[in-house]
Amino acid sequence: MTLANHFELLGQSDAARLGRLTTPHGVVRTPAFMPVGTLGAMKGLHWREVRDAGADIVLGNTYHLMLRPGAERIAALGGLQKFTTWNGPMLTDSGGFQVMSLAQLRKVSEKAVNFRSHIDGAAIELSPERAIEVQLLLGSNIAMQLDECVRLPAERDDIDRAMRLSLRWAERCKRAFETAPDGHMLFGIVQGGDVPELRQQSARGLIEIGFHGYAIGGLAVGEPQEVMLAMIDETAPVLPQDRPRYLMGVGTPEDILEAVARGIDMFDCVMPTRNGRHGVAFTRFGSVNLRNARHADDPRPLDAESSWPSTRNCSRAYLHHLVKSGETLGAMLLSEINIAYYQSLMSGIRAAISNGTFESFRQQTRAHWAQGDIAAL
């Protein structure tokens, strides 16, 4: 059976794609960056700020939410959108990636991944079927298949084994998703590490099963940027033109721009909020470390021409003071400044694709980054 398609490809500029993904909770303009609200909250931001910054969709982490407050509880409370008050489109990962990175005594079998909670040590089994059940309980608009993600560098045999297991799990996830209510989407995840032919085998296997969209997983896990981009180059051409493509866990503004240039539609990353908490701002002229003493007496804002009020109005001296003093407001301001920068980048990308000028936008954006921050006073 053919899956309903909620994605429209609206235009293209070279390989960069402009699209629209429709969910019962609203429309997602692509290319889209999804801020990460791990535990049902963005760290340091109110939902209204995420919305104001221009985000159409956010990501929730299934692993964290199933442990606390629990998927059944969120379902009883009306689902994740209502629970969090975000009330917009939401994608959930499958939990697999966090199981690999956070859980204790992890054991992967054909049937499932078994682990102990990092909070209270409780024994938990996450099977492909349970990963889908949990995501449907959460009520996310886009669910992800359970997969096994291998850290790079890795042996080819390990990459191959994990890719094939992920394909078998993809099939079980698809079956488990058959009872999902209308309007919910399920994405498959291409694995295959840094081995081009395994990436292509994975993509073809997923397409045969059939998904609402296709993610590229297992990248941004320690490999150099060239490897990541090369893997996108190997994979994207294999993927169906009419379905959304999501590059998981990516990345820096530069990673995103380069991946859009290779035909990717969706992204997520904790970097804007995490770096914000550590005193680093993303701007049109690259990243700025506000801990640096050069900012202590600098009355200038991060970017006088930004459309985001805090970026335009807060002095570097004030941000420096807040960061150095450990005031929550420092992390709050830099997190919203960074989310706003990421969203303004996406908005610029979408406008450029729409105008057929993506390549010149890309060159200009890279030139600004290369130019670097304004000189110290």
Place this chain on the structure above:
Amino acid sequence: MTLANHFELLGQSDAARLGRLTTPHGVVRTPAFMPVGTLGAMKGLHWREVRDAGADIVLGNTYHLMLRPGAERIAALGGLQKFTTWNGPMLTDSGGFQVMSLAQLRKVSEKAVNFRSHIDGAAIELSPERAIEVQLLLGSNIAMQLDECVRLPAERDDIDRAMRLSLRWAERCKRAFETAPDGHMLFGIVQGGDVPELRQQSARGLIEIGFHGYAIGGLAVGEPQEVMLAMIDETAPVLPQDRPRYLMGVGTPEDILEAVARGIDMFDCVMPTRNGRHGVAFTRFGSVNLRNARHADDPRPLDAESSWPSTRNCSRAYLHHLVKSGETLGAMLLSEINIAYYQSLMSGIRAAISNGTFESFRQQTRAHWAQGDIAAL
């Protein structure tokens, strides 16, 4: 010489006073609650939220700001209002209270208080003259005299000695303030612990010196509420009708309501933000501890009839989850919910005085608090 008066008494309902205090940065409607922005920032709130909640004026702590980022630096950056982007009326304390509670190796002499910074151990001298200089550098609209505050219970001799020293310092502060630009105000601080006649001597001494306004200090330092209210009863009638009266460091919503009933116009306290960070919300029906497991599955908001969106829209279950998970958003939401509750209380108080119905407002408000939170599901 007579000091300019920036305060207008607009009305009275029993002893409760409605007023207006005018500063170059804006008008303060009294009775007013001043949220505390210790280090040039409210913990967990953006300034726009403080403003939206209805606060006309905020308080900055001179002790903290003189240590970090430094008064001279803030002056060079255009003053505290510009530095912080708050841009509204601001009162600064004199630094004396924090020196007593935070600084190390503190030594009080006739000349000054000498101490070591709690940050880097630097030796610092805070004299009455320096306290005024620092506050003028900060550019606060209302400066406070340097005083010595004695923790209760204390011996009468100690209270007496500190009160007389504070009076002599008041005189020196007044003299140091003579060069202040137009529109800046200086408040004297009534001391005298829990001894009625010392309180009255202090108030009379200050009136003789002459200030723009009068604060009652040295309360809310560990004494029972009856003692605090009794001291207000002893002091307020002595103070000039046409000048603002500020009860320092107070307090709970009930403390504020009772002090307004005794003729107090201004308040400040860290309680709404501090308790918010600890998971406690202030509501029309008393305080609610969101850590309590009874809220885990409760879809109801804190107060469905509140005019503040987060109070009305966030479920107790969501707030409980955020607080239990240590998510910053929990502290952010509860801090704004509490500041909004305090400001709505002040707004209700002002409306009631204006309508001449303060006493019935007071009874009704107390009845709601006594009624307590809604029953668990």
